[in-house]
Amino acid sequence: MSQAATPSLLPLELRGVTFRHRDQTLLQPLDLRLERDGKTMIMGPNGAGKSLLMRICHGLLQPTAGSVRWAGAGATPETVRRRQAMVFQRPVMLRRSALANVRYALSVQGVAGSECRRRADEAIEHFGLQAIAQRPARVLSGGEQQRLALARAWALRPEILFMDEPTSALDPAAIRAVEEAVRTFHADGVRIVMNTHDLGQARRLADEVIFLVNGRLVERAPVDDFFERPRTREAAAFVQGELVW
């Protein structure tokens, strides 16, 4: 999984990124640089623009103004598409078996034949999904589907993984499994960018926190600083659980 040999996509640079929709500015002009390593949590109350920012980073949405640039030596249009993955709040599974979902993602990226089968099996095994590999993906439980989504992302060997509140719809056991998976990715050298509004989760997983309020980047700090010594009034209120949602 290590990309040590190949030049990296990262860092990712956002300059003056703005997003407007019908006269409403959902994201104020924002500058951001994501370095090669680490686990970044994007936090903030509902409607702060966390998902929007993530989708712009991942390339699912085009900003109204500003630029998004993969500044690493290894960034080409081809690798930019391939070497990033995203796990959504509600995983979208195709109407086929769990294993076939993983193989599909690989085949889209041009991985075929025995290589495709091997990598899919490996991913299924890595996330402990062997028992449900042949089950139709869409009848799996929410937690199983999310683990499958992680396995699918892992099979693609991304350099950076975006996760949009991946645990918000799950029960505690499933949440633990997903957090475990995040650590797995990290151990494999994958850059993690994750949205959450679970303070405990952020403390457990994050290296650093990016804090958004009303489409504005209010604070960016190492995780301990953010929770122990918030610099802004909003962050302090948020950490205290007092910020109105």
Added chain:
Amino acid sequence: MKALLRNMILAPALLAAVVPVHAGDSGHITLASTTSTEASGLFGHIIPKFREATGIHVRVVAVGTGQAFEIGRRGDADIVLVHDTIGEEAFVEQGYAAERRDVMYNDFILVGPSPDPAGVAGAHSVRDAVRRIADGEHPFTSRGDDSGTHRAERGLWKDAGIEPAGHWYRELGSGMGATLNTAAAMDAYVYVDRATWIAFGNRQNLELLFEGDEAMFNQYGSLPLSTDRHPHLKHDKARKWHEWLLSDEGQEAIAGYALRGQQLFFPNAR
């Protein structure tokens, strides 16, 4: 995707299964004729005899006379057999048909509700009969479809000096059978060829009220299409059918067809 692929492979195979029914089989001609002859069952009787004699299959497209002419004009059939002498002669004159020959006749009859409110049964002539219907404004259903029967019926009113109009005169724009079904449902008078009437199974109150006037004579003509206009047609085979109809053998076959004990068509080849 798999389903799609399967479809793409299956469809031509299925089409191929359909195709041999007609392709590569040159042993047939297409005959444009009238619904009355088809519905009477005449073709079911004489075509097998023709096939026995020549090996040629005849495919009948049964439509109104007007449409049969149109099919002939466009070269979509090899030969035409209809019953509208004036129209047929014009068809030959315009160069669409090589010639026109009398083949057989049957006759038209006047059918109406059995109480016969117009007193058609007591009429002296068919002119008198239609005048009685018009005078009393009794419901009359007309084909209204430019078919041979419709043309013959319009000729009747013209002969009687009547311009049929008003709520009692109902132009349906339908085939003979549909017109009969409508007449039966609304107790209306209707002008119909005898063959269709005898074969018709849904008479309800309707009954034959007037027949036998020479003006109700219904002549059928055979018209092989022009070789100049439509060189692609199967003129040789069509000519065989044409000549067979006029031959003793064909004429006997026509005379030999009876439905419910009645001879329906009377050969009169000329």
Added chain:
Amino acid sequence: MENAFLAAFRLIVEMDPVLVGIVTLSLQVSLTAVLLASAIALPLGAAIALWRFPGRGAVIVFLNALMGLPPVVAGLMVYLLLSRAGPLGEFGLLFTPTAMVIAQMVLILPIVAALSRQVIEELWEEYREQLQSLGVTRLRAIPTLLWDARFSLVTVVLAGFGRASAEVGAVLIVGGNISGVTRVMTTAIALETSMGNLALALGLGIILLLLVATVNGLAYVIGETARRRLG
């Protein structure tokens, strides 16, 4: 009405060879038309669902309007096309089962395209971000979406089959209702009606209904089983 059921029952029990021929041809023509039309209309509907282009709204409205195309008009169009005097006259297809297949395709295509457009657009709404994230191009997404919407699309295709097998106006004009060659269930029913054999006509109608119901039933059972299994 009672006579009609009796007539239908007798026809079925006796396996009348003429009837068997008519039923076979009906199924051949309508199934061929449905398969060919679907092979074109499903990807077409999916493409319209996925791409935004100028005039897209007009195309959708036009397709929806074509769903209401009167069979007689479709028949007439195909007739003029295939007639000896028409542009495709030299193939001599008029009054053949192939002509009937073409006419029914004209009727089915807009239905399958318009309805599949709707189905695929809804599914695309659900899948779009995930597929884009995986790097799936729109072109690649078409087969994926068609496959994943297969249960809904079966219903769409059946709607097309229903229209094809039920219509009489188009096949009557382009087929000519030639006995033993182009006579199908609906044109046979029309003929028997015109001969005043109403019980027999209705009897044939009942058989047609049974046929269509059987095809639909099979599709339903297969679809439901698979749906329950695959979610």
